[in-house]
Amino acid sequence: MPPAQTAPDTLPLQHPQSKTDLFVSFTWLALQGFGGVLAVVQRELVEKKRWMSREQFVEDWAVAQIMPGPNVVNLSMMIGGRYFGLPGALAALAGMLTAPMVLVLLLAALYGSVADSAEAQNALRGMGAVAAGLVAATGIKLIGALTKNALGMGMCVFLAVLTFIAIGLLRWPLLWVLLSIGGGACLWAYRVLSDVDADRAKKGDA
Template sequence: MPQTLPPVSVDSGSPPPSVLQIFLAFAKIGLTSFGGGLSGWMLREFVQRRNWLSEAEFLSGLALAQAFPGVNVVNLAIWVGFRLRGGVGALAGALGLVVPAMVLALVVVAAFATMAKSDSVHLALAGVAAAAVGLSLQTGLRAARRAARGLPALAVMVVTFVAIFLLKLPLLWVVGAMAPLSIGLAYLRLRAGGQA
């Protein structure tokens, strides 16, 4: 029978956040993050600021969210919400991330149609995109630092990067080959550690 993870709080003296707190936290992220970089914003909000998850838990959830089909940040919102409050927390996380931002996007699109020819708008959007790339890079570097424990893990990261970025191989094929290899290496490392 599969085990489910209990709701957690990094600070063991405080209870996990309420469902409303989860919804509002994700609504804040969805409404204040522009141009991508949401996983970096989530890391800051839930690990560094609110201390709801440890960095290791968050990065494990991020890896899992990226392995599933669909939008990575929505998958991550579902995982974080589930980790904090179970199924209702997962629903609160997904709805908090998507619904308020969707309503705002509809309003902004209607307003943007009248301002689309303004150079100032395009410059502002370029600046927001640059900041989003920086947030994504920060999260990627943190994940790489944590994942690159040992030569086999580092080799998997380098081969994956070269295959996708330099050789421009199809993502699906690279992930299909490297994910089982990486899982197998992690299993062997855990097994060897357990026998030591």
């Protein structure tokens, strides 16, 4: 019988070997991230490179999501800064932006000549559907990480549904959603974690 493969979540975490490793890795990640960057980032950083666990990815992605600027750029700088400080953050940022900037400029020049054609419009609609599917599939894949969240799976699902209703159905501005639902979730998590710390302190004194 072939040896059983180790599940990805049980493998030890790795870390970038150098600032060059950061630059090359995020350049390769950026070149794959046309339309469905969340799916690519999760696969590369969690499943392939093992630079973070699913739980760490969910937490860091949430922080990157609410910070100003593109979320994947924010995440790359967070990872680079975590291991190599400011030089690491700049190396990751350069990897995320250099090659895509050149390609986007070339594609923009080419697209300008065919932008009005029906074929180009239909191709863009098809790519949009694929990108939406990639993001949805990655979100479903990461649901398991919520079992270790301080709020619990039930509360996390409730907040996700509430956010979908607020943005998708009620059309609330993103800032309102972050301040109301996001702020409420932060306060609730702080209360839960404070209670956990208090219980641990009591057990330690006993």
